[in-house]
Amino acid sequence: xxxxxxxxxxxxxxxxxxxxxxxxxxxxxxxxxxxxxxxxxxxxxxxxxxxxxxxxxxxxxxxxxxxxxxxxxxxxxxxxxxxxxxxxxxxxxxxxxxxxxxxxxxxxxxxxxxxxxxxxxxxxxxxxxxxxxxxxxxxxxxxxxxxxxxxxxxxxxxxxxxxxxxxxxxxxxxxxxxxxxxxxxxxxxxxxxxxxxxxxxxxxxxxxxxxxxxxxxxxxxxxxxxxxxxxxxxxxxxxxxxxxxxxxxxxxxxxxxxxxxxxxxxxxxxxxxxxxxxxxxxxxxxxxxxxxxxxxxxxxxxxxxxxxxxxxxxxxxxxxxxxxxxxxxxxxxxxxxxxxxxxxxxxxxxxxxxxxxxxxxxxxxxxxxxxxxxxxxxxxxxxxxxxxxxxxxxxxxxxxxxxxxxxxxxxxxxxxxxxxxxxxxxxxxxxxxxxxxxxxxxxxxxxxxxxxxxxxxxxxxxxxxxxxxxxxxxxxxxxxxxxxxxxxxxxxxxxxxxxxxxxxxxxxxxxxxxxxxxxxxxxxxxxxxxxxxxxxxxxxxxxxxxxxxxxxxxx
Amino acid sequence: xxxxxxxxxxxxxxxxxxxxxxxxxxxxxxxxxxxxxxxxxxxxxxxxxxxxxxxxxxxxxxxxxxxxxxxxxxxxxxxxxxxxxxxxxxxxxxxxxxxxxxxxxxxxxxxxxxxxxxxxxxxxxxxxxxxxxxxxxxxxxxxxxxxxxxxxxxxxxxxxxxxxxxxxxxxxxxxxxxxxxxxxxxxxxxxxxxxxxxxxxxxxxxxxxxxxxxxxxxxxxxxxxxxxxxxxxxxxxxxxx
Numbered sequence: 001x002x003x004x005x006x007x008x009x010x011x012x013x014x015x016x017x018x019x020x021x022x023x024x025x026x027x028x029x030x031x032x033x034x035x036x037x038x039x040x041x042x043x044x045x046x047x048x049x050x051x052x053x054x055x056x057x058x059x060x061x062x063x064x065x066x067x068x069x070x071x072x073x074x075x076x077x078x079x080x081x082x083x084x085x086x087x088x089x090x091x092x093x094x095x096x097x098x099x100x101x102x103x104x105x106x107x108x109x110x111x112x113x114x115x116x117x118x119x120x121x122x123x124x125x126x127x128x129x130x131x132x133x134x135x136x137x138x139x140x141x142x143x144x145x146x147x148x149x150x151x152x153x154x155x156x157x158x159x160x161x162x163x164x165x166x167x168x169x170x171x172x173x174x175x176x177x178x179x180x181x182x183x184x185x186x187x188x189x190x191x192x193x194x195x196x197x198x199x200x201x202x203x204x205x206x207x208x209x210x211x212x213x214x215x216x217x218x219x220x221x222x223x224x225x226x227x228x229x230x231x232x233x234x235x236x237x238x239x240x241x242x243x244x245x246x247x248x249x250x251x252x253x254x255x256x257x258x259x260x261x262x263x264x265x266x267x268x269x270x271x272x273x274x275x276x277x278x279x280x281x282x283x284x285x286x287x288x289x290x291x292x293x294x295x296x297x298x299x300x301x302x303x304x305x306x307x308x309x310x311x312x313x314x315x316x317x318x319x320x321x322x323x324x325x326x327x328x329x330x331x332x333x334x335x336x337x338x339x340x341x342x343x344x345x346x347x348x349x350x351x352x353x354x355x356x357x358x359x360x361x362x363x364x365x366x367x368x369x370x371x372x373x374x375x376x377x378x379x380x381x382x383x384x385x386x387x388x389x390x391x392x393x394x395x396x397x398x399x400x401x402x403x404x405x406x407x408x409x410x411x412x413x414x415x416x417x418x419x420x421x422x423x424x425x426x427x428x429x430x431x432x433x434x435x436x437x438x439x440x441x442x443x444x445x446x447x448x449x450x451x452x453x454x455x456x457x458x459x460x461x462x463x464x465x466x467x468x469x470x471x472x473x474x475x476x477x478x479x480x481x482x483x484x485x486x487x488x489x490x491x492x493x494x495x496x497x498x499x500x501x502x503x504x505x506x507x508x509x510x511x512x513x514x515x516x517x518x519x520x521x522x523x524x525x526x527x528x529x530x531x532x533x534x535x536x537x538x539x540x541x542x543x544x545x546x547x548x549x550x551x552x553x554x555x
Numbered sequence: 556x557x558x559x560x561x562x563x564x565x566x567x568x569x570x571x572x573x574x575x576x577x578x579x580x581x582x583x584x585x586x587x588x589x590x591x592x593x594x595x596x597x598x599x600x601x602x603x604x605x606x607x608x609x610x611x612x613x614x615x616x617x618x619x620x621x622x623x624x625x626x627x628x629x630x631x632x633x634x635x636x637x638x639x640x641x642x643x644x645x646x647x648x649x650x651x652x653x654x655x656x657x658x659x660x661x662x663x664x665x666x667x668x669x670x671x672x673x674x675x676x677x678x679x680x681x682x683x684x685x686x687x688x689x690x691x692x693x694x695x696x697x698x699x700x701x702x703x704x705x706x707x708x709x710x711x712x713x714x715x716x717x718x719x720x721x722x723x724x725x726x727x728x729x730x731x732x733x734x735x736x737x738x739x740x741x742x743x744x745x746x747x748x749x750x751x752x753x754x755x756x757x758x759x760x761x762x763x764x765x766x767x768x769x770x771x772x773x774x775x776x777x778x779x780x781x782x783x784x785x786x787x788x789x790x791x792x793x794x795x796x
Contacts, residue, residue: 312657
């Protein structure tokens, strides 16, 4: 009963339901503005969604002659579930352990499982945003092409609701255990970060071993898959077995459909019960004392003098402040760096999974004209910067502390310069990783590698400045926990959509330049010149708007 | 030093007048206490003085510069302590002070001496090397005070600076305020502790429902009241009208 009350409270707080209701009644303009923003994000991301729909449609056509069209559903289920699991680790850690309302909830006469259950539901609801774009297109394509009846759509709705439950339960259990055992240590923050990345690596490695094709038996393996009616679907769902039940529930028909659905439902329910049961014992043990800080040693006069004698320029002081806060706030670090790292790893997985994919990648990387792979690699660097919301949440993350930036005697333009520099520095962390991939895995020449990295940095510029501009225009400052500033901030999505839009425009411009001249240099000129120009325009817009925005922010 | 003319600020599209036609001049070398009941308009006035809120009407000059037209010139000359010491949890006390030193352009050698002197004054002890998230409310308040004093501002503006300070630090702050003003600088602060205002301030202003209802020295304020005993009585009499 108590859990239901808490769920109501969490929904109101996390989805701003009370505020929306108030705006609807008293400030309809603002309500309409918020609604418009949601529509804008959906429209912004819809081209990617549409491309994915086309891909699913094409996959269906390929699978049709093999008689294995169910794989369309199975692979979408696996993909959505794995994304919920991998991204869920950071999300669960944020919401379960770093929400500011915990200091209010823990002293109340509530069971740990009540708090945990309400927070689990919050994350679950957010995860439907992850599941929707991956699962619904597949459900649609399969349903429409097979002329499915009402039962299919009803079952599809139930499966959709269940998709994130099991991976989220798994992520929750892993984080509960991690937080419980790292809470013993004095250096718990560092240990938790290491533990988090180890968990991520372990899950990815496990996934790789499960789904890789046995060496030396490739031909036989492929033959079995193609001959066996369920060969492909079994292979696809090996990476995430519960997806098999979900896929069969939708495709088997009759009694078997029902049995598979019941199995899927049963595993999902068991997952939730297990989380609540384990959480009852472990949640508080991982939480209480988690914010305690180890006292450092007392500074001597000499240490104090040494540490206070150095000076920096105001811009650099801002860069240092931003970097230190990013590194020392686990939620910011995990969401900024881990998300980008995860995207990189997901893109790289096919390189290691055998089956000729590495040679496919190598072929792609060696294709002519060279401008394509070089700008392709550069675009990937830019894309990674979009997945690290260092820029798109930069002003928002200041939250209530924005007063400091507004009262210090540093011109807003200088502060903007500091923020651009900081975001470019964070984005450039992708450069060494990319250099290693290009040189060691793809055997690129030093010249091509340097060119790709330099181009990557130029392409990062408009991504960073457009994202900062979006956050400057409408920063989300009224957050009450750090995870909201970065995870529940629509600017991060808007920034992603804007960045993808910019890259798509540059791609079209580059393609047109090659079509007209059949030479590589004009492509570089158009794409990189265009990126620099766009970046400069966004930067100039920020400089222009900054004095007024800094005067009005948060006031 | 501080010249406020016809200053007004309202909220909810004019429905709530937080500050209404405020006129106030604070001279150099003066400690000015700004008093008023909760919600009277003290914090709104202070926020307008430091550029955190935009006035609807009126002018606000500090050291000859307008906060609306030359905000950076004003900000260079003021030190500000807000009503709640909310600062960067993930910086150490020392990193915060170095950040303030950098943005106010305090040279390294001067900074070194001043930080050592101010830390001696407020004694946050060995805590300066620790993350601010481990500080108590009072310790944070001390670090915010030190950060605002680092560049020896011409005008020191504080919103409830004594809240959370231990008696010794509170006393040291009062002594520092007096020394600061003896050098020809100005202190403007709001407080609810009437005894402090009575003993420390050269002049006192009382704001009530957004309007300045009284302003002057203790002697001048006493003349406005029937009960001329204490500032508390004067305050209660004036604000309960």
